[in-house]
Amino acid sequence: MRKIILNLAVTLDGYIEGPNGEIDWLETGGGPPEDAAVESHFDKFLATIDTIFYGRISYEKWGEFQPPEGASVAETKLWNGVHSKNKYVFSNSLKKVNGKPEVINSDISTQVQQIKKQPGKDIWLYGGASIITTFMNLGLVDKYLLAVFPVILGEGKPLFSEIRNRVDLTLKSTTPSSGVILLEYDTKR
Amino acid sequence: MRKIILNLAVTLDGYIEGPNGEIDWLETGGGPPEDAAVESHFDKFLATIDTIFYGRISYEKWGEFQPPEGASVAETKLWNGVHSKNKYVFSNSLKKVNGKPEVINSDISTQVQQIKKQPGKDIWLYGGASIITTFMNLGLVDKYLLAVFPVILGEGKPLFSEIRNRVDLTLKSTTPSSGVILLEYDTKR
Secondary structure, three states: OOOEEEEEEEEOOOEEEOOOOOOHHHHOOOOOOOOHHHHHHHHHHHHHEEEEEEEHHHHHHHHOOOOOOOOOHHHHHHHHHHHOOEEEEEOOOOOOEOOEOEEEOOOHHHHHHHHHHOOOOEEEEEEOHHHHHHHHHOOOOOEEEEEEEOEEOOOOEEOOOOOOOOEEEEEEEEEEEOOEEEEEEEEOO | OOOEEEEEEEEOOOEEEOOOOOOHHHHOOOOOOOOHHHHHHHHHHHHHEEEEEEEHHHHHHHHOOOOOOOOOHHHHHHHHHHHOOEEEEEOOOOOOEOOEOEEEOOOHHHHHHHHHHOOOOEEEEEEOHHHHHHHHHOOOOOEEEEEEEOEEOOOOEEOOOOOOOOEEEEEEEEEEEOOEEEEEEEEOO
16 A cells, blocks of 8 residues: 655754744755755655645645746756645645645545555655644554754754654664765554 | 763654653664663763763662662663763752762853863763753753654653754764664764
């Protein structure tokens, strides 16, 4: 069955954004943003998925994001790759435009299980924090791919928030890359 | 100059204890507690330090801890190693018994800088959470050695709490061991 994969960048103290949405710490890795190893890692990841799950806020911010003119070839390629995927947005309020995107606003667990049973590649749980909490508390996250950046922010939006039950994991791989450590965990079933 | 090293075990979501002091997750690593790689890693660490800094609660709990009868050779050796170090306790209330331990209750920054300037090996900042916060906010932690265990607890005592300023780090090494990932960071100066 298709897996649901949480894949995102996090500070060493577990924040996905600073208190005002800051993500400048993504450049603390010591290498350029297009760092070859991270890029290749992400390219490989994108090839394993064909579907992306967003919360509404994340979708409105990043769901149709286009890199600015003059963006690097790598960045343009990355966003083209992201936008080639099927997208679902979990929201009670989002309105479709021309029938897009697919919106799920009820029976999350049932609907997600149905999507998982469809043939296809794995599914990227994009975020943000609220949908991550919902999915974790429904036991719907199969794999965690975390890029841990070498910074302690002290405050911000935590990755893990209001998690109701302990989750035991299996460490599958660790890949250091320009000061960042990429951690892969599977949920123990 | 001697370095102050924070060395402890933490869950993937950043807790050093569960809400009721639980540390049973230390056995989630997939290997036995005496796992050879972790043990050897810790032995090497102990050889690099000659001094331990405790908060009062941690000292009262672990500062003179003796493993139970029938403990393994490895565990007994570990605690003998710990107890062979010089110990300082940061506390306003702790009373010495027979002149032990050394207690520091004022001018932490000044007194710690004096200890750092003395000849000797590095210093282990043992914890708990309160003294870690104090040391981090005074800019006194030089190195972080974190053993990240493969579990999301959801609640508990956070390692990083009330940190006032962002801390930029340099990733020095990563060592996977039986499902645990050992991370070594230096504070950027």
